[in-house]
Amino acid sequence: MSTLKDQFLLRPDITYLNFGSFGATPRPVFEAYQRWQLELEREPVQHIAVRAPQLLREAREALGNYVGAHADDLVFTPSPSQAINIVVRNLEKQLQPGDEILSTDLEYGAMDRTWNFYSRKNGWVYRRQHIPLPLSGQDEFLAAFWAGLTPRTRVVFIGQITSATALVFPVEQICRKARELGLLIIVDGAHVPGHIPLNITAIDPDFYTGACHKWMMAPKGCSFLYARRDKQDMLDPLIVSWGYESAAPTHSRFIDYHEMQGTNDFSAYLALPACIEFMQQHNWPEVSRQCLELTLQNIPRFAALLRTVPLAPLNSGMFGQMCSLAVASTGSATATGSATAAGSAAAGAAVDAAALKKRLYEEFKIEAPIMMHNGQAYLRYSIQGFNTQDDLDRLFEALEEIL
Template structure:
């Protein structure tokens, strides 16, 4: 059983892989071994061996996401990466950043903070639900583009709504319009095939601690070579005016960040190896099929309007069902405390969603249990159907 290869509590029906991933034992072991090695000889590790491992990890990650190792730097999390970009981006008064109303709240806040400082505008374009097609999405999105738009910021897979967005088309059109593209791919590596170079976004941010199953605190920031010159590091350290410069100023600037435990970065090659060994292409596509199958079953039973077509263009390993209730936290607490089901109940603007994730270790029994539980809670009037 693949679930035995994870550290997850077997008492919990775990249907929220999307929030924080979960580590296979073999990856967590590797992570802890690096931490032990660090503590056995901190100086050797920090100055020499750890640096070599980091270089190797960066190479493995670059090969996995399809870019040159000198264009990607490992960072703590997507928040760190987006903060780096938002702080460094040269914004003028009146400039606009075009985004959607489906972005992750912390990223919205980051952009609003820096836009306010610069007198720029963060334009969260309203996407009409239910989304009928890619074309409709793209029309809604580009309707928000004006002569002041300088940048596109958008999720590749959204958080609360769990939707795959047509990022290839957006990057292509943004290039045609001369706009900078910044893609929040927190949920993508490990859930969708990713070829950063082919996508040709200017900036691509991904988490290794979600669907790649790395330990918490492993993520990446990719910046296209010709854009690297304006990307100041969030933290200035030895990499600036480096006494031993590498061939990439981008790596020098962003990789040195004072004393820290970077063992989570070093575990990333073990995640890649774990996926390879377990035929993750097949696993992932099975999980996507199951997500789609169960999304349809929920839709038939509960009679909601799906927020997007239930197809592999929009749905990966997460599906969000629209519901109506006053207090999302209450339903979340009932599901966890009374039924031991870990599944998030999210608010996105005025809409509320239950989002299930389907990962390798999930089964039809897990889904049936969620299905029966929700059916019973709905019949008791705990929530109504939305959409």
């Protein structure tokens, strides 16, 4: 795997253990991206007005094959935030005051903010169901989640891989039950494409968002919204532009509404086929397998160092290429929640989370996030194909020295 390091543009002096935040783009993909930008700059009219619709269609087809969805059920968005905002904004036409959105208290801060904003405005209840940590496995998670179901539940919103806690949730099971119950299902799969196998059709949500600029390694600003065919008509565009009441409608109102959002540089979207080709050329299933192995192998020693326990059993299927461990902390201004600390809080002497992150970067040149969630600090490491045991040893030794 170490030879893959040459394929990335990342600074060689930094031990990069935070792929999860914004990914990183390999050279051949970045070159494809720049070729698209050059084509745009050399003949903007031909590129944007003439060629873009067909090029975007090809990129959506490549994405659809990769994530298990029909190309016509996908639209590109710059970020998962934008994708989720399209959906939530349109729920204003569907939900009544007092209706509930069942979710967890481990969701991403930007998503919590979106739900809080629209819930306050419309009188909905955004139910952040408490998930006890550490979990004994998927069953305990499912029981804790469904304990939040009430007669007013209308929507299920669930992250497939959480951010601060880096846990993989069994969304397929959640979606199956939610569908039986007649609930609307929205999945935040920001971390999923290119990270763990994904087949959206098999999961069968109503709406699904994924970021391609994370584990698929696309240039930044490349994400998507999937909408089930029978739910597409409920979505008005977030930005009303040429695609609305289009003068030249395509076969899909969904695509017209959400793809034609005004002048844009589509290069990040158009580079997506190059990402998929890169992964194929480098046998990505094997790279991912090795990354998962490295992630799991290191959990016990980091847990011991931090005097904590893993957030789930190592064989629970709840880990991908990231691991988060609780750090005993005095907290920081970046806290994202208000609930009490997770049950697994480390027992060692408390450290200042923000100061720890700063020291890791400034003194040890290690990029690894220390994230506050629900009043608890978590150290998270991400393993990508260019990472090696040496990188994790460097993190371990730095933490040993600091703590």
